[in-house]
Amino acid sequence: EPEVTQTPSHQVTQMGQEVILRCVPISNHLYFYWYRQILGQKVEFLVSFYNNEISEKSEIFDDQFSVERPDGSNFTLKIRSTKLEDSAMYFCASRTRGVTYEQYFGPGTRLTVT
């Protein structure tokens, strides 16, 4: 069964450093998402991406964040200058066209900012 994959599974970085989290969505999917979950809290929407552009973003997704689909298969989330409060689990998700299709989530990248 096709699945969303994410790398790395765990990333440790120092405050102020740039990180890139990578995702490979399911191949025939058209909508891509990033969510994050701070430890012990609920999953929060960050950004959605469709047709090579951001379709919606949350208040969390400020100028420090960017997304890219550089080669038609990978979908990346970049944080330019990490803060301590960026420590969280980051999930990538994708879905196919339509209004009733489920979002498939990757296993997540645990980001620890020290």
Added chain:
Amino acid sequence: SQQGEEDPQALSIQEGENATMNCSYKTSINNLQWYRQNSGRGLVHLILIRSNEREKHSGRLRVTLDTSKKSSSLLITASRAADTASYFCATDVLKGAQKLVFGQGTRLTINP
């Protein structure tokens, strides 16, 4: 506004018993989905129920949706130790990119 508020926040039952978790939401939705998350792991999709459906079954799972009350319930029958996890409901709204809005989740513990 908050969407997908689950209750209870934590539930502990004996293996073999049924577990019921509830979810309430505030705005009109396309679908409501339930996900499971084992501690520190990814989100596993369990079941999706459309806004025009009232009940759906998948194996030991039964989901109901009451759009008039803006609420849903997830029933796990004949629980097993492996069902121990956090369960989240997630709603997607009628417009936009259909982002999912998650609740705080119910932490379910199945005691052997």
